Amino acid sequence: MHAIRNSLNLPLWRLAAGLGLWLALLLGFALLPLRFDIPAVFLALFALAPALLVRLGLSTLTIVQEAVLYQWILRWEFPAACLCLSGLIWDTGWLSGLYVLPWLAICFAIALLGGLRLLRQGFEAWEEVCIHFGLIFVAVGGIWLLISRLGLNPIDFGPAIVFLTAVHFHFAGFAACLIIGLSGRLFVFQDRWVQKLYRAVVWGSILGIPLLALGITFSATLEVLAAGVFAASLLVWSVLILTWGLPQIRSGLAKALLSVASVSILWSMFWALLYAVATYLNLVWVSIPQMGWRHGLFNVLGFALPALLAFALEKPEPRLASKVLPWSQLRGRDFIGPNFFQRIGAVPEQFAPGFAQPTGLIADFASYARPDFEPDLLPLAIQDFYQQTAAYSLRVTPDWQPGFGWVGRLFRMGMDRIGQMALPIQSEQREELIQSQILAIDDSLDGRQGVRAWVRTYQQTQQVAYAAAYSQHLSNGQTYMNIAFPLPGCQMSSILRLDLIPALSYDPALSLSSLPDAAGKLGDQGVYLVFKGLSVRLPINETIRVWTPDQLESWPTEIWPDTTVLAQHDMWICGLLCLRLYYTIYPKKKLSENQVSPAIQVDSSIQQTEPEWYNLA
Numbered sequence: 001m002h003a004i005r006n007s008l009n010l011p012l013w014r015l016a017a018g019l020g021l022w023l024a025l026l027l028g029f030a031l032l033p034l035r036f037d038i039p040a041v042f043l044a045l046f047a048l049a050p051a052l053l054v055r056l057g058l059s060t061l062t063i064v065q066e067a068v069l070y071q072w073i074l075r076w077e078f079p080a081a082c083l084c085l086s087g088l089i090w091d092t093g094w095l096s097g098l099y100v101l102p103w104l105a106i107c108f109a110i111a112l113l114g115g116l117r118l119l120r121q122g123f124e125a126w127e128e129v130c131i132h133f134g135l136i137f138v139a140v141g142g143i144w145l146l147i148s149r150l151g152l153n154p155i156d157f158g159p160a161i162v163f164l165t166a167v168h169f170h171f172a173g174f175a176a177c178l179i180i181g182l183s184g185r186l187f188v189f190q191d192r193w194v195q196k197l198y199r200a201v202v203w204g205s206i207l208g209i210p211l212l213a214l215g216i217t218f219s220a221t222l223e224v225l226a227a228g229v230f231a232a233s234l235l236v237w238s239v240l241i242l243t244w245g246l247p248q249i250r251s252g253l254a255k256a257l258l259s260v261a262s263v264s265i266l267w268s269m270f271w272a273l274l275y276a277v278a279t280y281l282n283l284v285w286v287s288i289p290q291m292g293w294r295h296g297l298f299n300v301l302g303f304a305l306p307a308l309l310a311f312a313l314e315k316p317e318p319r320l321a322s323k324v325l326p327w328s329q330l331r332g333r334d335f336i337g338p339n340f341f342q343r344i345g346a347v348p349e350q351f352a353p354g355f356a357q358p359t360g361l362i363a364d365f366a367s368y369a370r371p372d373f374e375p376d377l378l379p380l381a382i383q384d385f386y387q388q389t390a391a392y393s394l395r396v397t398p399d400w401q402p403g404f405g406w407v408g409r410l411f412r413m414g415m416d417r418i419g420q421m422a423l424p425i426q427s428e429q430r431e432e433l434i435q436s437q438i439l440a441i442d443d444s445l446d447g448r449q450g451v452r453a454w455v456r457t458y459q460q461t462q463q464v465a466y467a468a469a470y471s472q473h474l475s476n477g478q479t480y481m482n483i484a485f486p487l488p489g490c491q492m493s494s495i496l497r498l499d500l501i502p503a504l505s506y507d508p509a510l511s512l513s514s515l516p517d518a519a520g521k522l523g524d525q526g527v528y529l530v531f532k533g534l535s536v537r538l539p540i541n542e543t544i545r546v547w548t549p550d551q552l553e554s555w556p557t558e559i560w561p562d563t564t565v566l567a568q569h570d571m572w573i574c575g576l577l578c579l580r581l582y583y584t585i586y587p588k589k590k591l592s593e594n595q596v597s598p599a600i601q602v603d604s605s606i607q608q609t610e611p612e613w614y615n616l617a
Helices: 002-007 012-031 040-046 048-058 067-089 094-121 126-149 159-184 192-218 220-248 252-280 288-314 380-387 405-418 612-616
Strands: 392-400 434-440 452-458 464-475 478-487 490-501 509-513 526-531 534-537 540-547 565-573 576-587
Touching: 012 040, 012 048, 012 067, 040 048, 040 159, 040 288, 048 067, 048 094, 048 126, 048 159, 048 288, 067 094, 067 126, 094 126, 094 534, 126 159, 126 192, 159 192, 159 220, 159 288, 192 220, 220 252, 252 288, 380 540, 380 565, 392 405, 405 576, 490 540, 526 540
Parallel strands: none
Antiparallel strands: 392 434, 392 576, 434 452, 452 464, 464 478, 478 490, 490 509, 490 526, 509 540, 526 534, 540 565, 565 576
16 A cells, blocks of 8 residues: 555545545436436546546646646545535536536536647657647547536537447546556557557547547448447457557556456447447447446446556656756847847947856857767867857758749748848759858757857858857756747747767767657657747757768768768658758868769759849849
8 A cells, every 4th residue: 555655646635535426426416316318328438527536637747847737626526526526416507507616617627637748749750749749638528518407409419429439538538548648658659550559549549539529420431430449449459458568568457457457448448339320220239328338337347547646656757848948048039130139239349247158059069968869979060060150151052852942931020020040942052052150059048058159151142041049058968959939929949869870981970859759759859839837849840960971972062072970951841851952061261163073973953043033032
């Protein structure tokens, strides 16, 4: 008992009070002369959700950034649950509806928690996405519970179907999605085909739950299809848990509980699918009250309760960081432009106390060292570029992927008006090479440490290509590059992980990426849109790979003799490669324009002409 108390992130008084409250309600149903327009078995099973299951599910989460909202929910959910259960005893009407209103407020708060976490973490980790949708689904259940207790009957459902919709989104929506999501934390480092199976389970659950509700409402065909998808998803989940999940569970009690849940859900889903098929064929193979005993009982007491209790005991660690990341405080108003940092007073005076003019994006590569990343192995030319960036010029050649060219043109037209992130549409003219400038930034204004700005402008037009504030932060023994692009009212942050990648030469090349590492760990890396008090994980990723010319066999653009570094910058939107930028990097004032470097072969397949509208811009 002592070990269980230490493992549970749930006060024992809350566990005992929830069970006691539920048992007292069951006793009242049995002894009091109450009359219900809904089978009592459904009322009894549903009551376990506010009494215990929702609180048990919340105890499996680690909340840091939304801690104030989370603590508010934990403070008020038990009083709201007591009132909600009291409302189940009264006849349907305004008084019963009034009793469940506080529970509806708790459901909305939980959905807000899920929505905020989904915005912040995005869709990178499928297991966390499933958890977030489970938190959101409970609000739908709360709405239908209020409709049921008010005695309303939309679309002539009948009182039983209205109430069962509330049950569906509390158990199939909230509980099942939380269980599937928490289980996914056990599968993320398994073989790729296991991960693909799990991803199918996630999508089958997230889509199957609302589609099943819509099918019951509008279409028997949709109901059968959705029931089949949801049942198949839970069948695969059961196999995954029994085969790959249980060996990773340390607690013997948690293993036993998950074993019970994985077997019980098979029986429960069999009856759910059977009922859907019978409804489609206009047959009655099993009545609604019988479904309460054959499907509902196993779903609630055999699956949801044991599984949530198991994960409350075990609580597998998430891949995504749960801490608050160090964001830049620099934001624009309307226009950014190349002199943004000077305009806002972020560049300290040259003779101010403690002033030190930075020369590169990185003060010392050694600060990024870790057991699997030794910066000293990189070619000296790459190290010098990042530590002496101000001494280099760049030339960029874009390669927009098929179907994304028009997106790039629209994006460029919009960003030209903002004066930030003006991505090239086609290769710039040689006289429009990119100039770079490194500026010192006042750390007290930015909020991070060791900040320096890299401002890149097109030489001929002096339009800004990028104006970004660079820093770094340490997290779990790993140093990340932390880049902020000021925008009007917000900023876009790119958190990049540095890795060594193989090359032709003995020395490795460099990779900077927002994608998970080779083992599938996400860490802090990602691309975020950051407002004051809110960060949104965007469905955008980028990878920058950096070589010296002798590390490659071929390169798709012209290489001048004085080029010392080559870089390929890939950008993805929603997992689709949209843009590839090729950079040739060379020391300033040393560019020869007479010949192409014989070091590597040139691939001239990329167009190097400008659209007419660009010169007009």
